[in-house]
Amino acid sequence: MNAPSAFTRADIRTHYQAQGFVHLHGFFAEPEVESLRKSLAAFHENWLRQNEALYCKGAINSAYLTDDAAAGKATRRQLFQILGDSRIAQLLEALVSEPQAFLNTQLFFDPKNPAQPNYWHRDIQYAGLSLEEQQAQFCRMNMFHLRLALRDEPGLELMPGTHRRWDTDEEFAVRMKQAGRRVDEPLPGAQVVPLSAGDLLVFSANMLHRGLYGMGRFAFDMLFCDARPDLLRYARRSCLPSEEELAGVDCPQLFTRTRQVLDQAGL
Ligand SMILES: O=C(O)CCC(=O)C(=O)O
Numbered sequence: 001m002n003a004p005s006a007f008t009r010a011d012i013r014t015h016y017q018a019q020g021f022v023h024l025h026g027f028f029a030e031p032e033v034e035s036l037r038k039s040l041a042a043f044h045e046n047w048l049r050q051n052e053a054l055y056c057k058g059a060i061n062s063a064y065l066t067d068d069a070a071a072g073k074a075t076r077r078q079l080f081q082i083l084g085d086s087r088i089a090q091l092l093e094a095l096v097s098e099p100q101a102f103l104n105t106q107l108f109f110d111p112k113n114p115a116q117p118n119y120w121h122r123d124i125q126y127a128g129l130s131l132e133e134q135q136a137q138f139c140r141m142n143m144f145h146l147r148l149a150l151r152d153e154p155g156l157e158l159m160p161g162t163h164r165r166w167d168t169d170e171e172f173a174v175r176m177k178q179a180g181r182r183v184d185e186p187l188p189g190a191q192v193v194p195l196s197a198g199d200l201l202v203f204s205a206n207m208l209h210r211g212l213y214g215m216g217r218f219a220f221d222m223l224f225c226d227a228r229p230d231l232l233r234y235a236r237r238s239c240l241p242s243e244e245e246l247a248g249v250d251c252p253q254l255f256t257r258t259r260q261v262l263d264q265a266g267l
Helices: 009-019 030-050 052-056 073-083 086-095 131-137 169-175 253-265
Strands: 021-024 061-063 100-109 143-149 153-158 191-195 200-204 209-211 218-226
Touching (some): 009 086, 030 100, 030 218, 073 218, 086 100, 086 200, 086 253, 100 253
Antiparallel strands (some): 143 200, 143 218, 153 209
């Protein structure tokens, strides 16, 4: 991985398995970050114009950035090159043995209202599964957020180890707003991970976590998951690269796996 992160490949797996996340300092160099920041600032300005109502209602992210109707051709190409960069593919291989496939992208920014509270959650709680199914499945799948900070930001607050264990009673009450608890209350044992521009934070989408707002944050999240139809049903074909776009990508298999799964499952 890039120089300032002292992690070896073996360290990455060990740290991820124990904690559910890995913070890689300076994963992308400033010229790469600067170029992406510029492209995505233009994308975001356009998104804000088209989604003003959503932003006013509290949106903190946009998604499907690689959709063929979302960004211009050059930006789309740039995003595919980053998503399919060999450093990303090597990182995913270091994390887990199961082959990973491209799922989606998101751009995280601050809410319009600086006082808007954040919220503890596990991504799986939004998948339309019963609580029993969530509990049975959350630790039997890999779904990763790879957050690339494009500016310095407060980062995320993560509950170490919760990619492998279910909530304590207190965590559950807070996350589900039960027993008079608020979803943005502090929880014991949580770890704050502030990020500098160029850092990459890999974390399990299914661990207990919340975003920290402020500092004009601007972060590009790349989502990858096991090559399984139940997870990739959220992937959009329109967000995958064409044959021609794929030709400029280091590791096309991150995308071709997605396409294969969608084809095989008739999705
Ligand atoms: O940064 C945020 O506001 C939330 C991020 C998050 O929850 C996620 O990526 O699943």
